[in-house]
Amino acid sequence: MPEMPEVETVKRGLNAQVKGRKIMHVEIRYQNLITGDVEQFIEFVTGSTITDVGRRAKFLLIHLDNGYTIISHLRMEGRYRVSADPAAIDKHSHAIFTLDNGQKMIYNDVRKFGRMQLWPTDDLQNNKSIQKLGPEPLSSEFTFKNLKPRIMRHRKDIKTVLLDQSVMSGLGNIYVDEVLWKVKIHPETPANHLTDENIQAIIEASNEEMKMGIESGGSTVRSYVDATGHTGHMQDRLKVYGKEGTPCPRCGTEIKKIKVGGRGTHFCPYCQVVQ
DNA sequence: GTCATTGTTGCAGG
DNA sequence: CCCTGCAACAATGA
Incomplete structure (x- = not known):
């Protein structure tokens, strides 16, 4: 179950594999995965480029070049896989991002507890989930x-x-x-x-x-x-x-x-x- | 069918 | 209003 070190590991993995890639297509197979309007999520994410993947506590922050960030929480069993292999997609794959190099970034979650939300990057501090977080280990505020x-x-x-x-x-x-x-x-x-x-x-x-x-x-x-x-x-x-x-x-x-x-x-x- | 599992949220009650 | 405790939620396997 992902805690901070696991999310940090995912962050590093995604930066190595999808940073700089353009998202050509988005498929949301489980509507409740998205907090907010699903159609708007798809519309805003499609055609954008991943500039960086960050993290705040257990929240993964996928920054896009259009001024928005996908705030992703893995909860119990959320995972990301990056693969061009169709076999990497199964019934537990709830979001599929097709990239400009033919690979797909697949969000997989057996329990469907994880959530994604689109939020303006320069306003992340005002997001309801991010806002209330206390200091996290290994940060300068953790005193x-x-x-x-x-x-x-x-x-x-x-x-x-x-x-x-x-x-x-x-x-x-x-x-x-x-x-x-x-x-x-x-x-x-x-x-x-x-x-x-x-x-x-x-x-x-x-x-x-x-x-x-x-x-x-x-x-x-x-x-x-x-x-x-x-x-x-x-x-x-x-x-x-x-x-x-x-x-x-x-x-x-x-x-x-x-x-x-x-x-x-x-x-x-x-x-x-x-x- | 019941219980345990997770992080988060919302609500009841003090 | 503040604080605490607890139920609910999502899905699954034991």
Whole structure:
């Protein structure tokens, strides 16, 4: 399931494969994929050239030369493939962009949870989804000064707060569990109980996990593949996510799985203490 | 048929 | 009005 490192991996793959290409034809097979008017989406995208592919948190930003950007969120299982092979298109291919070199950029999504939206490039900061995003790891805004007040004003459990994209953005369920294990904080700790040291540790661990995720090419916990079809290997580096019943790599205690804020949550009941 | 899975949104209730 | 918790949503597989 794509989180920030996976989206970054897709971004890099698409830049290598479709940057500078003109979009000759657009086919939308699943109408709900598009937020807004589908006909207008097709009309505006057809004939434009992809100038660059960017990213903000988990949003992929496909910039076009006509002043518009396709904001694409992969949700659980959205993927992009670039291929000239007709076999790359199947019943889960919901958007097909035919490029000027004969290749097709195919958006594939088994669960149909992902969404695309067209938005003026110079107005992205005012887009409803982008606007409220908090600082993301590895950015200049991801500082103790910025994060402390955002985290401390909540009394709900820290796991839920870290998942809230308006507090800080980019971390999803997998990496939040990994970060909290790394800093030895129990996922149900009230956010406003954290110490300065805790927050600093969360910031550092988040940067480290995102960096490692990107270097590993993302994780393939369910079905993730990058734009070239290659699988990442971040899943091999996970310490607690999906590891319930196995020994904690640090102390040997059995990893437990509970529900926090309605989400499956993996942690070590010995290492990770409630603050 | 039921449940779990995801990120996001919207709403009920305190 | 603010905050929190929770249901709903999309589709699928166990």
